[in-house]
Amino acid sequence: MNTYVCRFCRQPSDPSQPTCPLCGAPVDIRDSVSESGWIEQPPIKDMARIQFGQSHCQIAGTTVPVAEFNLAQQEMVYFSHHVLLWADPATRMQNMSLRGGWKRMMAGMPLIMMEAHGPGHIALSDNHAGEVIALPLQHGQSMWVKEHRFLTATGNIRYDWNSNDVWFVTGDDNEQETHYPMGQFGDIFTATDRPGLLLLHAPGNVFIRDLKQGESLLIQPTSLVYRDTSVRVHLHLEYPRNMGFPFWHSRLDYRNILVRLVGPGRVAVNSVFERPEGMEPIRNHSYATRHRW
Amino acid sequence: MTCGAPLDIKDKVSDSGWREAPQLRDMTEFKFSNSTCQVEGQLVPVAEVTLSPQDAVYFEHHLLLWKDESVPLSSLKTAGGMKRSIGGMPHIVTVANGPGRIAFSRDAPGELVVLPLHPGMELDVREHAFLVASHSIQYSFIRIKGLANMLHGGNGMFMDRFITQQYPGLLMLHGNGNVLERTLRPGEKILVEPGGFLYKDSSVTMNTTQIPLKTGLLGHHNMYLAEMVGPGRVGIQSMYVHHGSGE
Numbered sequence: 001m002n003t004y005v006c007r008f009c010r011q012p013s014d015p016s017q018p019t020c021p022l023c024g025a026p027v028d029i030r031d032s033v034s035e036s037g038w039i040e041q042p043p044i045k046d047m048a049r050i051q052f053g054q055s056h057c058q059i060a061g062t063t064v065p066v067a068e069f070n071l072a073q074q075e076m077v078y079f080s081h082h083v084l085l086w087a088d089p090a091t092r093m094q095n096m097s098l099r100g101g102w103k104r105m106m107a108g109m110p111l112i113m114m115e116a117h118g119p120g121h122i123a124l125s126d127n128h129a130g131e132v133i134a135l136p137l138q139h140g141q142s143m144w145v146k147e148h149r150f151l152t153a154t155g156n157i158r159y160d161w162n163s164n165d166v167w168f169v170t171g172d173d174n175e176q177e178t179h180y181p182m183g184q185f186g187d188i189f190t191a192t193d194r195p196g197l198l199l200l201h202a203p204g205n206v207f208i209r210d211l212k213q214g215e216s217l218l219i220q221p222t223s224l225v226y227r228d229t230s231v232r233v234h235l236h237l238e239y240p241r242n243m244g245f246p247f248w249h250s251r252l253d254y255r256n257i258l259v260r261l262v263g264p265g266r267v268a269v270n271s272v273f274e275r276p277e278g279m280e281p282i283r284n285h286s287y288a289t290r291h292r293w
Numbered sequence: 294m295t296c297g298a299p300l301d302i303k304d305k306v307s308d309s310g311w312r313e314a315p316q317l318r319d320m321t322e323f324k325f326s327n328s329t330c331q332v333e334g335q336l337v338p339v340a341e342v343t344l345s346p347q348d349a350v351y352f353e354h355h356l357l358l359w360k361d362e363s364v365p366l367s368s369l370k371t372a373g374g375m376k377r378s379i380g381g382m383p384h385i386v387t388v389a390n391g392p393g394r395i396a397f398s399r400d401a402p403g404e405l406v407v408l409p410l411h412p413g414m415e416l417d418v419r420e421h422a423f424l425v426a427s428h429s430i431q432y433s434f435i436r437i438k439g440l441a442n443m444l445h446g447g448n449g450m451f452m453d454r455f456i457t458q459q460y461p462g463l464l465m466l467h468g469n470g471n472v473l474e475r476t477l478r479p480g481e482k483i484l485v486e487p488g489g490f491l492y493k494d495s496s497v498t499m500n501t502t503q504i505p506l507k508t509g510l511l512g513h514h515n516m517y518l519a520e521m522v523g524p525g526r527v528g529i530q531s532m533y534v535h536h537g538s539g540e
Contacts, residue, residue: 032320034333034341036394040319063336063402129336129402204398205334219359240354240366240387254368254385256354271337271398275355293365 007031008041008208009136010266022197023134024048024059034207041206041268043131050134052154052197055118057134065132066125067151067199071118076155081112083124083151083201091120108147108183115155124152128203130270135198135226137191142229147183149200149225157196160188166221166235166259168285170278179277181221181235181257188229200226204272211263218258223273228265235288236260253281260289297321297332297407307473314406314472314528323407325427325463328391330407338405339398340425340465344391349428354387356397356424364393369432386432397425399467406466406491406528410457415495418453422466422491422530430455430462437499454495466492470532477523484518488533494525 006013009023019026024044032040044059054072059065066085069077078096087093096113116122135143137157153159164182171177189198202225211217211231218236227233238256257276261267298315305313317338322331327345332338339358342350351369369386389395410416410430417435426432434451455464468491477483477497484502493499504516521527 032333034320034331035322035329035343036341036396038333038341040333131336204337204400204402205339207333207339216362217359218362220357223358238366240368242368256357256366256387258357258360260362269359271334271339271358272400273358273398274400291362293367 007039009134011136011138019045019048021049021051022136024050024132025134038207038209041131041133041208044134050197052136052195055154057197057199059132059134060123061125063129064125064127065201066123067132068123069116069121069152071116071120071122073119075118076115077122077152078113078115078155078159079124079152080150081114083126084114085123085125087116087122088120091122092117093122113159124199126151126201128201128272130201130203130272131206133200133202133206133225133268135200137189137196137198139191139194142188142190143198143226144229144231145187145189145198145200145226146222146224147185147187149202150187150189151199151201153189153198154196156192156194157198158190158192160190161185162188164233165286166233168235168257168282168288170280170282176283181276182224182233182259202268202270202272204270206268206270208266208268210266211261213264215263217261217267219261219267219269220273220276221257221259223269223271224259224261225268225270227261227267230263231265231267232262233259234262235286237282237285237288237290239290239292241293253279255279255282297323297330309475311473311475311529314404314468314474317405317407325409326429328427330463330465332405332407334398336402337398337400338403339396340405341394341396342389342425343394344389346392349388349390350395350425351386351388351428351432352397352425353421353423354385356399357387358396358398360389360395361393364395365390371432371434388428399424401467401469401532403467403469403530403532404472406468406472408464408466408492410455410462410464412457412459412461414457416455416464416492417495417497417499418455418464418466418492419490420451420453422468423453423455424465424467426455426464427462429460430457430464466528468528468530470530472528472530474526474528476526477521479524481523483521483527485521485527485529486533487517487519489529489531490519490521490527491530492526492528493521494527496523497525497527498522 004015006020008025
């Protein structure tokens, strides 16, 4: 009986291969774990193969990796249309129907999702230096993914999206602006009738951590790549102690906007994140913990 | 032990004398004061600092990647708030006090440059290249002199200046792409693309020099480069916004 479980995709795997056949992670390397417990996601080795169903995916390149699919008859992947790098003419492509087009457009989420049906070859890549992350999902397993990190998924993975419920409002009585530091919506992927493969792309390096029950951590909102749906997330406002800093504008507010993750579950962050938005005072916000130093 | 550079590799020096900054190995750990810093990742590296109770570090507040809940934050007193705002420099510099863990990263592929500063050193750094510094290092900024330097120098109006007095300290920068360093002899000059300038000893003077370029009968352009005059170290980065073209 095979008892080897891949350290990165957490699925029973084959240790006799140079890379995990389910997620492409190298088998023959030691864990890179920081003192605080972050495990560095090892880059998928150049030309590593990942098997799913009767099809397979090969990862080419290491700086901006390309995911190249050899799709078998009756098998399908879907992806946002802007990540398509090339395709065989034989590969049948069509758009996928999505609910909530207006909401998605207002939230800046991709509006067009494409399906590619085998047999045929197709290759996908994002346009940032970073890593491709392969997440094999077991039947019934769900994963939350930050918007714009999704690269592709196999046809049996259900795609849904819901509100992140992490927001704050700035402005005055005349003009108010609602900010969504993690994006307004998050993607939820669930393997429905059988195991499936989810591929993400994250700029920079990726680090994983397993939070114990009740364990918490503060992170930059835009650095979160994915999390188990068991991990709770809410806004955290931290006000550093002002050591006499002269605010020349009374309408500026000195604070750090973070999100607080509470275990149990796995979380992944990437080392590239967007700069936090402005410094206007916050008038209203979603549920948040606060700390004034 | 103080900068994390591998000891078992040869210096990589180009024929013209540029020394490549040593690539820090993944999970390299080094000490400063009673605290430690661990560098994780190689594409966009993260600096994870474990602060001891008496130590502190400061940083531009938007560089914080994650932190322990228990790490207190406060502001660093910086002079010239209005000037800094107009000059596009970070308005607020934040201080994190130990004990606890905190991590920083920037937003572009590149290298961490670890510069342990001995007592009595002065280093000038391109604005927005500074990642984190230990509290024993004094932080100020200097105005780039000369209108031509400001308008055409491609380095903005100000540079960060880091000074150590009686205590040593640790300064970490983020260079985009690869980082190269060269030590200029007294009076030795070198021309550098302004966007590529990363840091220099304060003993190195920097001026903008204009190179006229003719393209056809009527075409006339000027190219501006930063002229560095030794003595001292100059650090450059290989990836930059090309000055004048915005590309």
